[in-house]
Structure formats: C-alpha cells, structure tokens
Amino acid sequence: MTKGKIGAIFLGIVMVVGIILACMCIECVPAGYVGVVYNMSGGVDGEILTQGWHMVSPTKKVTTYSIGIEQSYLTSENKGDSKNDESFNIPTSDGKTVKVNLEFSYRFDPDKVTDTFIQFKGRSGEEVKNTFIKPKIMAWTQEVSATYPVTDIFGDKRTEINSELDIYLKDKFTPYGIIIDTVNFTDISVDTETAAAIQKKVTAQQELELANIEAETARIQAEKDKAVALIEAEKNKETAEIKAEQAKIVAQGEADAKKIAAEVEAEANRKIAESLTPELIEKIKFEQWDGVLPQVQGSGTPIVDITK
DSSP: OOHHHHHHHHHHHHHHHHHHHHHHHEEEEOTTEEEEEEETTTEEEEEEEOSEEEEOOTTEEEEEEEOSOEEEEEOSSOBTTBOSOOOEEEEOTTSOEEEEEEEEEEEEOTTSHHHHHHHTTTOOHHHHIIIIIHHHHHHHHHHHHTTSOHHHHHTTTHHHHHHHHHHHHHHHHGGGTEEEEEEEEEEEEOOHHHHHHHHHHHHHHHHHHHHHHHHHHHHHHHHHHHHHHHHHHHHHHHHHHHHHHHHHHHHHHHHHHHHHHHHHHHHHHHHHHHHOOHHHHHHHHHHHOOSOOOOOOSSSSOOOOTTO
C-alpha cells in the first residue's frame, strides 16, 4: 500500500470522526421550548438556548423545558399523557371520598428555567411533570377538597371549588417556576350510598326552594290583595266624601235659594208697603167692595162698613 493511499484512508477516517463529533455537538431545541445549558466543568452558567439548531460543546448538556402551553391529564381513560388509570380520590370535610378525573395545562416560566433546572437537579421538563407536577396536583387538590362537604363537590358548588383550586395551584407552583394555566374536573364520581344521600339532599333543597317560591308567591298575592283593598277603600272614601260634599253643596244651594226668595219677597212686600198710601188703601177697599151692605140687627140705624 502506497503512502498516498494510507494518507487518503487516514484523511477519510479523520473526516468521518469529525462529522460524528460535529453531529454530537449539534443540539436542536424544539419550537415552544428553551434549553438550559449545563457545563460539566463549570455547572449552570445561565446560558439559555432558544428554539432552533445550536452548536454545543461536547462538554455541555442541554435540558429542555416547555414555555408553550402543555396539556396534561389525570384520568381513568387512555387520554393524552394519561396512558394508565391516573384518576385519584380526594377527601371531603364530612369524611367522604370522591373519585375525580382532572385535566390541567401548564408551562415553565422562561425567566426561571435556570432555577427550575437547579431545584430539580437537572431533570427535564417531562420528568418534572411526571415526578413532581402530577403528584403535587393530586396532593394539593386534596387539600382544597378537604374543606368542602361531598354534596358541594358533587353538587352545585363544583364551579366554585374548581375556581378556588385553580387559584390555589397557581400560587403553589409559582415558586418552582411552573405556571398553571387552567385546571378542571372532568368527572366526579361517588359510591352508590353517597350518591343516594346527595340525591336526597338535592331533592330536599328543590322542595324547599319550591316551598319558598310558593310562600313568596302567596306573600306577593297577599300584598297585592291588600293593596287592592286599600285602593278600593280609599276609592270608596273619596266617593263618600264627594257625595257628602255634593249633598252639602245642594243643601247650601237650596238654603241660599230659599233665603234669596225670602229676601226678594220681603223686599217686594217692603216696596208694596211703602207704596200703599191711605188714599190707595181706600181705593183698593172700594174696588174690592161687592156693593152689598152688611146686615145688622139691633139698632134701627143702618151701618155701612166699607172696610170689609
């Protein structure tokens, strides 16, 4: 074998090794992720890689964390990242146990991923989810549920509990550089005995609400009847007052009319009396005499009385 051939073979080996080393130094950070760089000789120096391809020294290791929203499940179904039955039981304030399915969304805070990397000793975001986020979701959900009776969790306060849990988990995960976006109960189930007790309470509440509605309706009707009666009484009172006033006006009118008539008659009589002179009186007497002399017995002297 000539020296030329040996050199060519050596060069080829060097090139292959170089390509392999180059490939080993290329790191791809997926979209929606960031990479924390760990230098084996100096530890974490704060270097963060964004999405895309990067040349990284063989002495450095890149751990990725999702800063985009990730959906996760704790359910009895084979759904998303919940391949096995991950539904869990939560306690209630009245000593009952409720089985729940839950889904949540999360992401890592891009400003705290270096601290997250250190806190979890270099574990990846996926490992942190499986070994920390999911177990803590279960544990902290139980802390919230323990303050509510089973009838509230299974009944009409489910939305309120879900809202409180959302706030509680956000606060709990924040110190770890983990942001909880949403959390929701997708299913809540209880044993037959508890379900019957809940149904009994719901029925009692419905009956109470119905009784309250009927009582309120009766009260409103009574108030309405009372108002109508008051209006009718006031109307009758006004009618009576109007009639009394009308009668008073009529009586006053009649009295005034009689008074006026009497005054007119008196005035007429006064004027007549003023107009009667002795001569006129004699004249009237004469006009009213029928020419018959009065018949008088006793004395023989006839008496003529023309005053009658």
